[in-house]
Amino acid sequence: MSRKISKTVNEFNQQLKPISLWADAWKRLRRNRMALISLWIVVIYAIIAVAAPILPFFDYRIQNLDHTNLPPSLRPAGQLAIEKLESQIAVLKERVGSGMDTLKPDLERAEQELAVAKDELISNPENRKVYIFGTDNLGRDMLAKTIYGARISMLVGFIGTLTAVLVGVILGAISGYVGGWLDNLLMRFVDIMYGLPYMLIVIILMAMFRKEGQSSIVILFVGIALVSWLTIARVVRGQIISLKNSEFVEAARSMGAGPGRIIFRHLLPNALGVIIVFTSLSLPSFIMNESFLSFLGMGVSAPLSSWGSLVSEGANTMELYPWQLLAPAIEMTIFLFCMNFLGDGLRDALDPQSKNRT
Amino acid sequence: MSKYIIRRLLSLIPTMFIIVTLSFFLIRFAPGGPFSSEKKVPEQVLQNLMRKYHMDEPMGKQYLRYLGDVLRGDFGPSFRYRDSTVNELIADSLPNSIVLGSFALFCATLAGIGVGIISSLKQNRWQDYTAMSIAVVGISVPLFVIGPVLQLAFAMKLHWFPLSGWITGRDGLKAMVLPALTLSFPYFAYIARLSRASLLEVLRSDYVRTARAKGLPERVVIVKHVLKGGLLPIVSYLGPAFSGIITGSIVVESVFAIPGVGRIFVQSALNRDYTLIMGEVIVYSLILVAMNFIVDIVYGFLDPRIAYK
Secondary structure (H helix, E strand, C coil): CCCCCCCEECCCCCEECCCCHHHHHHHHHHHCHHHHHHHHHHHHHHHHHHHHHHCCCCCCCCCCHHHCCCCCCCCCHHHHHHHHHHHHHHHHHHHHHCCCHHHHHHHHHHHHHHHHHHHHHHHCHHHHCCCCCCECCCCCEHHHHHHHHHHHHHHHHHHHHHHHHHHHHHHHHHHHHHCHHHHHHHHHHHHHHHHCCHHHHHHHHHHHHCCCCCCCHHHHHHHHHHHHHHHHHHHHHHHHHHHCCCHHHHHHHHCCCCHHHHHHHHHHHHHHHHHHHHHHHHHHHHHHHHHHHHHCCCCCCCCCCCHHHHHHHHHHCCCCCCHHHHHHHHHHHHHHHHHHHHHHHHHHHHCCCCCCCC | CHHHHHHHHHHHHHHHHHHHHHHHHHHHHCCCCCCCCCCCCCHHHHHHHHHHCCCCCCHHHHHHHHHHHHHCCCCCECCCCCCCEHHHHHHHHHHHHHHHHHHHHHHHHHHHHHHHHHHHHCCCCHHHHHHHHHHHHHHHCCHHHHHHHHHHHHHHHCCCCCCCCCCCCCCHHHHHHHHHHHHHHHHHHHHHHHHHHHHHHHHCCHHHHHHHHCCCCHHHHHHHHHHHHHCHHHHHHHHHHHHHHHHHHHHHHHHCCCCCHHHHHHHHHHHCCHHHHHHHHHHHHHHHHHHHHHHHHHHHHHCCCCCCC
16 A cells, blocks of 8 residues: 555546535535625624623613713713703703793703813713713613623523524434324424414413512423424435435445434534534524514513613614614624525535525 | 325325314413413412313313314313403414415515516526625515514505504505515525526536527527426425415514414413414414315426326
């Protein structure tokens, strides 16, 4: 054996380094610029979400009633608060001038507040804070709030996807490998579950079983995980069935490998590409479903907040303070956008022959 | 063929049965009841209420009674809106939802197919890239973000359309633009992507090459050969799209304050209005199941390669 085993020879007698599926896929993914940018943005989101407690963001719980409803800006909060008060005073003065005497006490109070704010502009360190996403109606930093919401949303997406993949892969693999009545039973069950108006059932579940003021995140997980595994189970089953009679499985079996070993060592690695693509595309859909429920007021409840509940809060005040809607909305949209692009890119990279490209 | 249709129709019965049973027991076993959230009612009144709605009977008996009523098309009285029956409430709200939903789906299909055709004919040119970027945005942005943002831009700032509400008659069309736009956006995006992908595949197929080789003008090739085969997948997507429109309408009707089934559904779930929730779930599921059924049959007529076994 003079030739190294790691080299192969093609029909032109050239020596080639064998390219693994993964190296090949990575090469294709790297050529897809949008997918690569998306990958970086998703990584940045993940780092910020995981490391938020140790990063120098403000605490999302701190309220500052002097700094309510400040617009997004790079200038210090004290300055913005003074400007807000000045414009308020100007409006009040005009109204008082045109005969609305009942507003006089308001004007006096605003002028006092302005004097205090000017006094404290330098002395109070709170006034040097910069709120780049603005503040909400209790003077909390929108940036910190949306990051905290992102943590919850991404956690739900992550756990939901993990459950879906674990349950779906195991059931799909068993169903496909064993076949027969078990396969029939499982697939009929999957068919029926597909026919259910899933969101309606989850809404009922959430509305009925959550208790006021109590964190309902567990029920949310149950509700979302209930149906999430269906698609992946079907896909994995199909892959297993198409592979289970091939020669390499026969070879493994003849060498005495048990069903467990065949499924997990020989069959599933061949379905890994499909599983990864499914995972990356289902993460955004979980986040969307959770936010959908939170928007309707049935997802995570009051002390916790997610992107959905932040958007829902923001929608109530959007006429006067549009940034309270736009900050979480844009942040969420960028993340979902990148996840979808990344998922598309991964599918093109891992499964270039895919028939389900849309 | 007719055998297949009959078999499919029969298979709808167990599905509907499971939906009814599952939601019935899900609702009944949840803690709290329809009368628990109100101010403290005297014991005697509560008992009378329970008796009036047959809530004092054993669960099994209630279930059988309900099944019997549903089979006769009677969803019973609403627990919360004391003066009306569930049938009346649904009859009032369903037409609004159907008008909005079908209008949205119609627009989404039309625009989606149009954009898909342009994209596939101009593959890898700027038209294609623009259209597909918009489509990914459409898939990524949730309805409850599009809705309020459109309200903010077109109703509050530009004053082109009313903010929310539902008006019948001529002005109603103007009030329907924003909610229909919101509801149709994700499906427009998905249909555009789907039709682009399938048209691209057909454009490269042998029979299209043959048609071109025969010397047919490009217009005829596209209209008679490519579109016929390339738009088939859209038909099979309409079933899932309809179910998406149904859940989507829950959000859109809440955002735009439209008196449709979706808005009532959320309220009734929070109010624990047992009969109303059940009625809505049954109506929704029937529509869903019927749509999937129709789509399957239509697909079979359009695609002769499908054999019914």
